[in-house]
Amino acid sequence: MKQVLILNGDIEKTASTGFLINAYKSGAELAGATVREMAIIDLIFNSNKLFNNRQIAELEPDLQRALQAIKQANHIVLFCPVYADHIPARVKGFFDRLFMPDQIFGVQQSIDNNFSGKSARIVSIMDEPTFKDWKTNKKTTYLSIKKAVFEKCRINPVLTNTIGELHSLENHYSQKWLSKMEKFGVQLI
Numbered sequence: 001m002k003q004v005l006i007l008n009g010d011i012e013k014t015a016s017t018g019f020l021i022n023a024y025k026s027g028a029e030l031a032g033a034t035v036r037e038m039a040i041i042d043l044i045f046n047s048n049k050l051f052n053n054r055q056i057a058e059l060e061p062d063l064q065r066a067l068q069a070i071k072q073a074n075h076i077v078l079f080c081p082v083y084a085d086h087i088p089a090r091v092k093g094f095f096d097r098l099f100m101p102d103q104i105f106g107v108q109q110s111i112d113n114n115f116s117g118k119s120a121r122i123v124s125i126m127d128e129p130t131f132k133d134w135k136t137n138k139k140t141t142y143l144s145i146k147k148a149v150f151e152k153c154r155i156n157p158v159l160t161n162t163i164g165e166l167h168s169l170e171n172h173y174s175q176k177w178l179s180k181m182e183k184f185g186v187q188l189i
Contacts, residue, residue, distance in 0.1 A: 027185020047093020
């Protein structure tokens, strides 16, 4: 049975993010997957690394549980709002702490290869000004997680979606994304 981990990166837990997460979750459960959901804002941890690279900073209990959930999952889905061209600092700190070399590399500097064989999807939800800029420049906002975290840890493929602001959950644009998220969930991609 496929294990899916949904990471909610919305620091405000807005209805629009919940709307998309529920659609994906519903599709994945229809496909027979076991789905676990984790909201990054609910985790208690220091998003800054305390020491330099020569000293290992122990992970807080919530980060230890998050790392274990990532290792157990076959597929990871990150739903992350983007404000003013950047992902929230709390979300960036979450990935910085979990995927620092002292966390994913062993004592002999050999990689803990539990991440290969996994796939991921990043759903980037933008506010209106950022989405207008993205449509003009096609500047991606999730590369720091896609390239420097997921792909560097041999998670492949890492699929992405960029969604403009969902003003209403009842309009055609929102319903289109609801349908797409459910379809992606059914396909476990």
